[in-house]
Structure formats: C-alpha cells, structure tokens
Amino acid sequence: MTSSTPRRTVLTAALAAAAGAAAAAPAASAADRDAPSAVAEPSAGRHTPEPGLVDNSGWTTYTDWRSGDAAGVRAVAGRRPGLVIDTPNGRTDYTDPHTGTTSTWEYAAWTSPVHVSTVPATEVIASWNADTPAGTWLQVELTGRYSDGTATPWFVLGRWASGDGDIRRTSLDDQTDGRSTIWTDTLAVDDASSGLRLLSYRLRLTLYRTPGSGLTPTVWRLGAMASDIPDRFTVPASEPGPARELAVPRYSQNTHVGQYPEYDNGGEAWCSPTSSQMIVEYWGRRPTADQLAWVNPSFADPQVCHAARYTYDHQYAGCGNWPFNAAYAASYDDMSAVVTRLRSLTDVETLIAAGIPVITSQSFRKEELTGAGYGTSGHLMTVIGFTADGDVVANDPASPSNEAVRRVYKRREWENIWLRTKRYNASGKVVSGTGGVCYVYFPAQPTPAQRKALAAVGIG
Incomplete structure (x- = not known):
C-alpha cells in the first residue's frame, strides 16, 4: 500500500541495534569542512509551536532569510521572499552514489539561527519548499544540542532536486553518532527511554549550481517539526x-x-x-503536457506517474519519503507544504473547515479499519471531510478504481490507527505507528481564514 518499508517500522526494528552500534560519521558534504563542533548559543527565531507534543519552526520571511549565517547567499524580497545564490562560496566535486557520475558544482550556504524547541524532542523531520531549475540542487542538514549539553554532528537530511537530470534525489541512511540516527527522513533519538532529548537545533541549507551558469535554486521555506510522542496503543x-x-x-x-x-x-x-497529486490538483495545479510527455500515452492519469517519478528517493528506493513529497507539492507555483504531526481529528477538522485537506500516514490490520478491506504496515490517504456523525471522509488511493476512491471510515477507528505509536500486527508482534504524521499543502498566500487555521495547528 505504501512505498517500501515505513520509517517507523524500520525504527522499531532497528533502534535497539543502533543504540549499541559504534558511532559512524555522517555522509560527507561540500560544506562539512567548516562545520562547527557545537551548536551556537540560541538566538531569536520566528516559530509557530504546536502546544504539547509537537513544535513547528520555519524560516520564510525576508527578515528570516537575513538572519543566521550566510556564505555566498542573499535574501530576496517580494511577494514570496526567498534565498538564492549570490556569489558562490566555492566549488566541490560530488559523486552521485546512484549513478557513479562525478560532477563539479559551485555552492553557497545558509545556516539558520539556533531554534530552541518548545518540545524536548525524540524525533525531528525537516521540510523545505524550493524551486530547483535544471542545473541546480540543494542539500539540507541539521545539528542539534542534547539535554546533557553535548551536540550532534551535522546530519544530512536530504539532497533534493525537483528534476532528475543533474543528481538523483536521495536520503542518506547509516548516519549516527551512537545516540541518534537518521532513518530516511527522520532524526530519531536511539533510546528515548534514557531520557535523552534534543533541545535545540540549527538547519544548514547548501545551494548548488553548474559552475559559471548564473543559475540558482530559490528556497522559500525551510523548517522542521520536532516532537516527543509518548508510546501509546490508544489515544483519547x-x-x-x-x-x-x-x-x-x-x-x-x-x-x-x-x-x-x-x-x-x-x-x-x-x-x-x-495522495500528493490529488491535493496538488485540488489547489488547481498540475504538470504541463510537456512535463508529461515522457509517460506512455496509453496510461490513464499520467500525472500520477509523474508524481511517483519526482518524489522517488533513490536511497530509500521508494516514493514515500515524507519531506520529498512535501517538496514535490511545493514545486508548483505558489504552493507551500510541510510535514508535521497533529494532535487529533479536531485539528484536521480545523483545517478542513478552512478548505485545507490533509494527507495522513497510518498502519493497521484489516479488521481495525472497517470497510478498508486490507491491512497495511504503512499507507497514505487524504482526509477530505467529515460526515454529520463525525466519521472520516477519505480519498483512499488503495482502491480498485478512481470511482471507488472516496471512502467513509469510522471516526474512532481512524483516529486511533493514525495517532497511536504502538500496535499489534497480524502476528501479534508489537510494532510501531506514525504518531499522527501528515502532510499539509496550502497556498503560499493563504486566505485569512486559512492562515488562522494553520496557526491553530502550529503551522506558520
């Protein structure tokens, strides 16, 4: 039902082993040679925290982009402020691990101010919204400070291009400091029961372009969701x-x-x-005929093939990388997208009331979701509304036809399978759930009602 093995399934199986493994250095990057050995002292930063278990932080304004540390980049003002390459900070060779091709790139970098999370976190997931024309790409990294005063190295959270002609977009597994590990798109503390938490972090954005081209990526949003969701089989x-x-x-x-x-x-x-393509088109965006020309003309709904190709993570070997789906949605004109966690279906109702659908990630046995007709270790659906009884109206892509996609699922069943972090699989083994992970896509210039709804669920 979903792309490859879900990250939380991997986490459950692997965290115990990771906790006892020898620390490994994070994958090398062009900017690593001047990486600080520890996180700088906190400074003021704009953020919109979700009370309780989740903290969302983001940099999106002209003032935001003029904060932090710039090395060859500049902020651009306007209707949608962003960050671009100004004067490259240097050149580097990058060997693409998925093609074996080595190419030379100019690069420039921006490092955010320190963000002190309102939630001491066990997990962090980044999101970014950017335009990466052919001949450009970007890398997102994170370093953080633990509750015992020590710091992480710089971890690579993703190498991204909206196309696939220059590099293969990729996550980087096998990064660990022996205390936290990168699992595809998620930084996770190896042993949450130890009490160790990530208290603060900085994000580093490195922009790359073909030397001498004058091209640049443009980044409009960079942020992260930090969370500490307790282990739970059921939720209120x-x-x-x-x-x-x-x-x-x-x-x-x-x-x-x-x-x-x-x-x-x-x-x-x-x-x-x-699911991503459904919501992109809900907002009136879709690929052009030229962008779809590569798809076999005998295939129905070629835009779904397009979405699969341009969300595909070559390391994960799947289309289910959460930030990559958000970045894909945000590659369309004037679209914003984040990965977050919500607290309950009440939060989803707040968004739906403002006209904003939500893509949710969940796992369940066949008998746990009445009417689904299947079980899954990880699956994405879109919540598009609620009935008068409060049941969930979902567009479920795991349906035999487009006409059968609209489903109504029982509210109590849905809410529990989506928000829980622990469950029993068909063999009776305890495995994990996503703890309320969702994608939220919305216009870059939301209406006042939409802006209020987003702020109410912690998205600024």
Whole structure:
C-alpha cells in the first residue's frame, strides 16, 4: 500500500541495534569542512509551536532569510521572499552514489539561527519548499544540542532536486553518532527511554549550481517539526465537529499497478505520490503536457506517474519519503507544504473547515479499519471531510478504481490507527505507528481564514 518499508517500522526494528552500534560519521558534504563542533548559543527565531507534543519552526520571511549565517547567499524580497545564490562560496566535486557520475558544482550556504524547541524532542523531520531549475540542487542538514549539553554532528537530511537530470534525489541512511540516527527522513533519538532529548537545533541549507551558469535554486521555506510522542496503543477520542466535505480529485494508485517498476515497483506502492497529486490538483495545479510527455500515452492519469517519478528517493528506493513529497507539492507555483504531526481529528477538522485537506500516514490490520478491506504496515490517504456523525471522509488511493476512491471510515477507528505509536500486527508482534504524521499543502498566500487555521495547528 505504501512505498517500501515505513520509517517507523524500520525504527522499531532497528533502534535497539543502533543504540549499541559504534558511532559512524555522517555522509560527507561540500560544506562539512567548516562545520562547527557545537551548536551556537540560541538566538531569536520566528516559530509557530504546536502546544504539547509537537513544535513547528520555519524560516520564510525576508527578515528570516537575513538572519543566521550566510556564505555566498542573499535574501530576496517580494511577494514570496526567498534565498538564492549570490556569489558562490566555492566549488566541490560530488559523486552521485546512484549513478557513479562525478560532477563539479559551485555552492553557497545558509545556516539558520539556533531554534530552541518548545518540545524536548525524540524525533525531528525537516521540510523545505524550493524551486530547483535544471542545473541546480540543494542539500539540507541539521545539528542539534542534547539535554546533557553535548551536540550532534551535522546530519544530512536530504539532497533534493525537483528534476532528475543533474543528481538523483536521495536520503542518506547509516548516519549516527551512537545516540541518534537518521532513518530516511527522520532524526530519531536511539533510546528515548534514557531520557535523552534534543533541545535545540540549527538547519544548514547548501545551494548548488553548474559552475559559471548564473543559475540558482530559490528556497522559500525551510523548517522542521520536532516532537516527543509518548508510546501509546490508544489515544483519547475527540468530539465530532461540523460536517464538511471538500471536492478533491480522486485517483487510484491501483490504476498504475506494474507501471514504471523502476519507481518502487509500480503503482501498487504509490499511495504517497497519488495522495500528493490529488491535493496538488485540488489547489488547481498540475504538470504541463510537456512535463508529461515522457509517460506512455496509453496510461490513464499520467500525472500520477509523474508524481511517483519526482518524489522517488533513490536511497530509500521508494516514493514515500515524507519531506520529498512535501517538496514535490511545493514545486508548483505558489504552493507551500510541510510535514508535521497533529494532535487529533479536531485539528484536521480545523483545517478542513478552512478548505485545507490533509494527507495522513497510518498502519493497521484489516479488521481495525472497517470497510478498508486490507491491512497495511504503512499507507497514505487524504482526509477530505467529515460526515454529520463525525466519521472520516477519505480519498483512499488503495482502491480498485478512481470511482471507488472516496471512502467513509469510522471516526474512532481512524483516529486511533493514525495517532497511536504502538500496535499489534497480524502476528501479534508489537510494532510501531506514525504518531499522527501528515502532510499539509496550502497556498503560499493563504486566505485569512486559512492562515488562522494553520496557526491553530502550529503551522506558520
């Protein structure tokens, strides 16, 4: 139902081993040679925390981009402020691990101010929104300070390009300092029961371009979601709010079974990009005919194939990298996107009431979600509304046809399978859940009502 193995499933199986493994250096990057040995003292930074268990922080304004440490970049003002290459800080050779090709790139970098999380965190997931024209790409890194006063190294959280002609977009596994580990798109403390937490962090953005080209990526948003979700098999039930349903396009991933197997074995694993494409089109964006020209003309809904190709993570070997899906959505004109966690279906109702659908990640046995007809170790769906009884109206891409995509699921079942962090699989083994992970895509210039709803769930 989903791309490859979900990260939380991997975490459950691997954290114990990681805790006892020898520390390994993070993957080398062009900017690593001047990496600080510790995080600088905290400075003021704009953030919109979600009370309780989740903290969202982001840099999006002209003032934000003029803070931090710049090395060859400059902030640009305007309707949508951003960060671009000004005078490159140097050149470096990058050997793409997925093609073996070595190329020379100019680069420049920006390092955020320290963000002190309102939630001492066990996990951190970054998001970025950017334009990366052909001949450019970017890298996102994080360093943080633990509750015992020590610091992490610089961890690479992703190498991203919206196209795939210059580099292969990729996460980098096997990064650890023996205390935290990068699992595809998530920094996770190896042993949360020890009490160790990440208290603060800085993000570093490195922009790359073909030497002498004058090209540049433009980054409009960079941020992270830090969280400390307790282990739980069940969560409290929320009270239903007003009924509303949004008119979201319906696409089935199963329409694409066997198509383009080089992208995670075909449509049977494309729940994430299929969900992303539904919401991108809800907001009135879609690929152009020229962008879809590579797709076999006999295939229905070629834009779903396009979304799979351009969210594909060559390290993870799947289309389910959470930040990569958000970055894909934000590659469309005037779109913003973040990965976060929400507290309850009440938060989702707040967004739906403002016209903002939500893509949620969950795992469950067949009998745990009435009417689904399947079980899954990880699956993405879109929540598009609520019935008068408070039940969830979802566009479920794991449906036999586009016409069958709209489903109604019982509120209590849905809320629990989405928000829990522990569950029993079909063999009776304790495995993990996502703890409320979701993607939220919205216009770069939201309406006042949308802005208020986003702020209410911790997104600024």
